[in-house]
Amino acid sequence: MIGFGDLLRLKRKEFGPLCLGIDPSETELNNWGLPDTANGAKDFGLRCIDAAEGRLGLIKPQVAFFERFGSSGYAALEEVLQAARDLDLLVIADAKRGDIGSTMLGYAQAWFGDDSPLRVNALTVSPFLGPESTLEMLDHARDVSAGLFLLAATSNSEAVALQTATSNNQSVAMTVLNAAITHGSNDLGVVIGATQSLKEFGLQQLVDTDLGVPILAPGFGAQGAKLADLAELFGASAPNVVPAMSRGLTGQGPQAMANLIDRAKLEL
């Protein structure tokens, strides 16, 4: 059976690594002249998918911006996900879920259930309850050719102290990366903010060696990182990076998106 790593490789080959972040926040909906409602979020998502069609292989909807409308927001997300499935786009749901084993099974049923309306190709997961607490979910993801991205070094400044804390001389970020190396098979990736110094987080090994671990890297565009700097930032691991960009591609309205996507792809 084909795995998430294979699907990712195929999409990269056809469209390059760029991933469109779909963030229907209040600000973005206002920018686009859309109502700040579940319907507005749905229209935002569907227009993003229109722009991605034929240009990109990957999208990353931010679940928080749908959840803010409750069940109608989830219904909107489900329509956006269905549209993405119809176009064979790979979907990384950015939900940062994380809980103890029996509860993680609930999340696995949501995001990787065979008939779940929320089924996606990959999910971002928070390893605060220990990276190993996510392994049972990984099994469920694999059953549907999907994968996980564990948060390792996030793009926000408040994250540094916690994610660089050490246990047995190893940073939290490195412990997470190690779990991905040990248990993954191109389907257990990590999230590393492109705004951070990998060395500071104890992740220099990743810069020096190609470890083959998929890396989802938010922080490009509005948060400050430049696509042109990706190779320098991630060094030997640059070929495994999926750079995610949201406002940098959507912030000038729906008409500008296609051009901004084309331009961003040229920078990579």
Place this chain on the structure above:
Amino acid sequence: MIGFGDLLRLKRKEFGPLCLGIDPSETELNNWGLPDTANGAKDFGLRCIDAAEGRLGLIKPQVAFFERFGSSGYAALEEVLQAARDLDLLVIADAKRGDIGSTMLGYAQAWFGDDSPLRVNALTVSPFLGPESTLEMLDHARDVSAGLFLLAATSNSEAVALQTATSNNQSVAMTVLNAAITHGSNDLGVVIGATQSLKEFGLQQLVDTDLGVPILAPGFGAQGAKLADLAELFGASAPNVVPAMSRGLTGQGPQAMANLIDRAKLEL
């Protein structure tokens, strides 16, 4: 304006500290002879609320077990939350959300928005992106007299290495507790699994001194901790503990719940 800490105190005074965990997992729905559907989860939640009425002041629905049915699961959760509001039960949504600032605003709108169908009295939050990344959300919670519980020392065994990692000679768990002490006002609590040794997590200070920080403590019942041991486990901070119990109260079916709740209250 009355704050979450005041609401919590009033409920404790009237009903004691016990909190009923509402976990409509596949296993629990099967146990109860309910269908494993959104409607089954709704019936499970509503019957839990019936049993809580007049007996308990606090409930803790586990969002994962509603999310597994997508938007219809969220619609079921919304009905359960409305029933809880109608009975003036305090609701702690166990969702363990955590993200960077702009995204946390989305979650704040979901769980603390004035007219949000998901509005609750408190939310569990994951501090993996740094405890400070949750403070803006705390402001929004306060606007509606609500609070947050930050994960500090969770009840699962895989959590120990990460949550005991140190930075400036302080464990991750203690860093989270410190953030609650510094920024809270009886409305920023912590989650500490009753199955853990507080000393091992660097939280001995909590056992020795009453710091006034609300503590949500899962792990009672099916996970192994005993209510009768609460005082010993939390020492000086025991009066601030909200013990949460799920399967221990619901696992013998709906008819047994009221009796099990009454019996559990006697142990406290």
